[in-house]
Amino acid sequence: MYSVIDIETTGNGYRGQKITEISIFLFDGEKIVDEYTTLVNPEQTIPAFITNLTGITDAMVRTAPKFYEIAKKVEQMTKDTIFVAHNVNFDYNIIKDEFKSLGFDYSRKKLCTVRLSRKIIPGLKSYSLGNICSYEGIEIAERHRAKGDAEATVELFRRLIERDDRFVINSFLNHRSRQATLPPLLDKKVVDELPETPGVYYFKDLQKDVIYVGKANNIKQRVISHFYDKKKKEISMCLETADITYQETGSELLALLKESAEIKHIYPKYNRAQRRANEAVGLFSYEDQKGILHLAYNRLKLVPNSIMKFYNISECRNLLERICEEFELCPKYCHLQTNVNVCFHYQIKKCKGICSDKEAVETYNKRVKEAIESLGLQAEDMVIKEKGRTNNEIGFALILNGIYKGYGYLDKEIVLENPDEYLFYVQPQKDNRDIQRILRYYLNKREAS
Numbered sequence: 001m002y003s004v005i006d007i008e009t010t011g012n013g014y015r016g017q018k019i020t021e022i023s024i025f026l027f028d029g030e031k032i033v034d035e036y037t038t039l040v041n042p043e044q045t046i047p048a049f050i051t052n053l054t055g056i057t058d059a060m061v062r063t064a065p066k067f068y069e070i071a072k073k074v075e076q077m078t079k080d081t082i083f084v085a086h087n088v089n090f091d092y093n094i095i096k097d098e099f100k101s102l103g104f105d106y107s108r109k110k111l112c113t114v115r116l117s118r119k120i121i122p123g124l125k126s127y128s129l130g131n132i133c134s135y136e137g138i139e140i141a142e143r144h145r146a147k148g149d150a151e152a153t154v155e156l157f158r159r160l161i162e163r164d165d166r167f168v169i170n171s172f173l174n175h176r177s178r179q180a181t182l183p184p185l186l187d188k189k190v191v192d193e194l195p196e197t198p199g200v201y202y203f204k205d206l207q208k209d210v211i212y213v214g215k216a217n218n219i220k221q222r223v224i225s226h227f228y229d230k231k232k233k234e235i236s237m238c239l240e241t242a243d244i245t246y247q248e249t250g251s252e253l254l255a256l257l258k259e260s261a262e263i264k265h266i267y268p269k270y271n272r273a274q275r276r277a278n279e280a281v282g283l284f285s286y287e288d289q290k291g292i293l294h295l296a297y298n299r300l301k302l303v304p305n306s307i308m309k310f311y312n313i314s315e316c317r318n319l320l321e322r323i324c325e326e327f328e329l330c331p332k333y334c335h336l337q338t339n340v341n342v343c344f345h346y347q348i349k350k351c352k353g354i355c356s357d358k359e360a361v362e363t364y365n366k367r368v369k370e371a372i373e374s375l376g377l378q379a380e381d382m383v384i385k386e387k388g389r390t391n392n393e394i395g396f397a398l399i400l401n402g403i404y405k406g407y408g409y410l411d412k413e414i415v416l417e418n419p420d421e422y423l424f425y426v427q428p429q430k431d432n433r434d435i436q437r438i439l440r441y442y443l444n445k446r447e448a449s
Contacts, residue, residue, distance in 0.1 A: 004153050009094060010045075020039075020061055022074065023035070040090055046061070081430055083111070084153070089184070094234065112172075112185035113156055115184055119168045120160050127184070128142060129156075129402075141338060155333065194246060198217050198254070199247055201215075203244055203268075203270070205240045213262045213268050247397065253386055253442050254397065257439075264434075278299035280297060280310065282308075283375075289422070293369070297317075305401070317336065321335055323375075324336060325350065329371060332355045333368075341355070342356045380399070381400050381419040382419065388412075395408070399425050400420060403431050406428045408427050
């Protein structure tokens with residue numbers, strides 16, 4: 001026996017949604033044997049956009065029973081039946097939450113007519129209830145009302161049963177099958193073909209736009225875990241997911257680095273962390289026409305050979321102010337004071353007078369070089385070697401002069417001696433605070449083990 005169900009809700013976010021109408025049709029596979037439909041008082045205001053969609057108003061539900069008053073009827077009517085709905089996880093999870101709020105656990109086997117339709121009626125542009133019913137010539141008495149949509153779903157389900165010559169429904173009901181838990185727009189084949197290796201995966205919507213980027217040690221296992229997650233964000237994301245692609249990386253570190261870069265490049269709607277791309281600032285030195293060494297800063301990508309990197313100008317200026325005072329440098333030539341002929345520090349005797357021709361250029365430059373050398377410990381070169389995507393290659397992350405340059409892959413037979421030789425094989429990436437956090441955590445973890 002099947003219970004074909006449709007509900008209307010207040011639409012206030014997944015966890016905040018309350019039922020405003022429910023319709024249940026008991027269906028034996030051939031005919032309807034019982035039916036129950038009622039408005040439900042959600043005990044909260046119905047938003048205007050929901051009223052415009054469904055026609056259900058606050059006045060209509062004011063005297064309707066509250067869910068706890070119909071809970072026993074819903075439980076008894078659907079007992080020992082298979083719960084069927086269009087986008088089944090939506091209706092099922094909201095009803096389950098209503099029972100949970102009353103202190104009861106509601107559990108039924110499920111069938112999704114969206115997923116069944118994709119298998120039994122392949123090739124449609126859209127599998128919304130309205131589109132399938134239009135394609136099949138099924139009349140919907142009242143669209144976006146529980147009874148009208150549920151009745152149309154019964155007729156759609158009856159036709160799907162008639163055409164199911166490949167026993168698709170039985171395979172969906174198999175306890176080992178994940179069909180009922182998969183997003184309704186996603187083909188099971190996509191999930192079956194995911195690898196169980198480290199890498200980055202991309203959730204895409206019907207327009208092929210990336211809506212989420214994630215990383216995993218086991219791509220398939222991590223992707224499937226999203227489908228069982230009951231958080232509002234996860235449920236909304238999965239309902240929009242129509243395709244999943246991936247890129248293997250060979251190791252978790254390289255997956256983390258690639259994930260971070262992809263999030264900042266694509267800005268997927270369901271990735272909140274790491275979306276802000278704070279552009280790094282590079283400290284560098286140059287010699288002017290008088291032979292005086294300057295310390296200056298600019299965006300890191302405009303600095304070919306930076307002495308040190310920072311993630312905002314304030315950090316950079318704070319360091320410049322410190323070494324300016326420590327090595328008695330001139331703030332004019334450290335670009336801390338601009339549009340001045342003589343720096344203010346000379347007037348208070350903290351600058352030896354390079355800006356007013358009172359100090360020899362060679363003497364001043366010597367102190368600048370000492371200041372630069374004092375920062376040298378923070379500007380190391382490093383190649384972090386990792387597993388490759390195949391047995392014949394290695395993966396690596398490259399850090400030159402303390403700055404992350406990117407990651408890449410190299411045939412095991414190629415032997416490189418110096419870190420800068422890896423530049424030829426690297427996939428260039430931007431350095432930023434999130435990347436440094438990932439690398440620092442990884443290196444600390446490796447040291448501890």
